[in-house]
Amino acid sequence: GLRFTSKLIDGKFPDYETVLPIGADKLVTVNRNTLRETLQRAAILSNEKYRGVKLEFSPGRMRIVAHNPEQEEAVEELEVETVVDELAVGFNVGYLLDALGSLRGEQVLLRLRDAQSSCLLEGLPDERARHVIMPLRL
Numbered sequence: 001g002l003r004f005t006s007k008l009i010d011g012k013f014p015d016y017e018t019v020l021p022i023g024a025d026k027l028v029t030v031n032r033n034t035l036r037e038t039l040q041r042a043a044i045l046s047n048e049k050y051r052g053v054k055l056e057f058s059p060g061r062m063r064i065v066a067h068n069p070e071q072e073e074a075v076e077e078l079e080v081e082t083v084v085d086e087l088a089v090g091f092n093v094g095y096l097l098d099a100l101g102s103l104r105g106e107q108v109l110l111r112l113r114d115a116q117s118s119c120l121l122e123g124l125p126d127e128r129a130r131h132v133i134m135p136l137r138l
Contacts, residue, residue: 024111026084032108036100042066043093045074053093090138099131
């Protein structure tokens with residue numbers, strides 16, 4: 001037969017709401033598959049150790065930039081729906097790809113506040129899963 005064992009942890013569950021970006025007034029909506037494919041290409045030239053990519057936002061545009069120690073660079077630009085003037089934020093491309101891979105919506109909504117705050121990713125429409133991704137300093 002099947003035997004299932006579990007261990008209960010005696011402790012308090014962390015307050016996840018403290019890492020949700022409060023006041024995230026910069027909104028970016030983009031096709032999930034297009035963003036995922038673009039990030040996969042950029043990941044090839046990202047630094048193997050830090051896996052950092054920079055997302056640069058301007059009205060109607062998202063620019064994805066990746067560098068590596070060999071001075072190689074990948075730059076791609078996407079048309080997006082934005083409620084943002086100008087913003088540049090660095091993220092670990094692996095974390096972004098993991099989040100995008102688990103969402104099912106056709107579109108993804110990124111909620112941002114500034115370059116030092118976390119980003120909240122949600123699938124659209126009607127996605128129950130949310131992903132919080134902390135920024136990198138690049």
